[in-house]
Amino acid sequence: MTSLPEPLLQLISALAKLPGIGPRSAERIALHLVQADTESVRRLADSIVAARNQIRPCQECGALTEQQPCLICTDSRRDPALLCVVEQPTDILLLEKSGTFHGRYHVLGGKLSPLNGVEPEDLRINELLSRLTPGAIREIILALGADVEGDATAYYLARQLAPTGTRVTRLAHGLPAGSGLEFADELTLSHALEGRRELLP
Numbered sequence: 001m002t003s004l005p006e007p008l009l010q011l012i013s014a015l016a017k018l019p020g021i022g023p024r025s026a027e028r029i030a031l032h033l034v035q036a037d038t039e040s041v042r043r044l045a046d047s048i049v050a051a052r053n054q055i056r057p058c059q060e061c062g063a064l065t066e067q068q069p070c071l072i073c074t075d076s077r078r079d080p081a082l083l084c085v086v087e088q089p090t091d092i093l094l095l096e097k098s099g100t101f102h103g104r105y106h107v108l109g110g111k112l113s114p115l116n117g118v119e120p121e122d123l124r125i126n127e128l129l130s131r132l133t134p135g136a137i138r139e140i141i142l143a144l145g146a147d148v149e150g151d152a153t154a155y156y157l158a159r160q161l162a163p164t165g166t167r168v169t170r171l172a173h174g175l176p177a178g179s180g181l182e183f184a185d186e187l188t189l190s191h192a193l194e195g196r197r198e199l200l201p
Helices: 006-016 023-035 038-054 089-098 125-130 148-164 186-194
Strands: 082-086 104-107 139-143 167-170
Touching: 006 023, 082 089, 089 104, 125 148, 139 148, 148 167
Parallel strands: 082 104, 082 139, 139 167
Antiparallel strands: none
């Protein structure tokens, strides 16, 4: 078997560390890059470096942004009294694609996981509490993962937020659109039953 040149192997290894790219995809991308014209590869490299240097977390909400505060925080059309709490900045992108949420966000920076050494002080919980000036927020939506750590984080936040009198809700968990019961696990079915609602008011 012909061995690949060392620089190509290093490139494949670096690409394979990116999320969603397996060894085969990394190899295809690397082979494409080494055969592409130098200028297009240089533009790609410059774009990566520029994005890494210019994109920062928003000082207010934690979203990825080029300006401070971010475009979401400064958008006057958004409801400032509706706050959606997410784990990571990438979660904001997913919610924005739905086009149904028109409030503001707060990024925690993760979820509680004592086994992995993630305690409340490691998350942006104090920053969240500092945003709750009297009358400023009417509802906080916890858009956290439906796993053990996500549940633990949601309950912890609910307890911390209870004294403020702010309404705290959580995203409903249930069956994915377009699928049947046979594709759902027990936990998903349990959440779907707990979060059921009337069809006709």
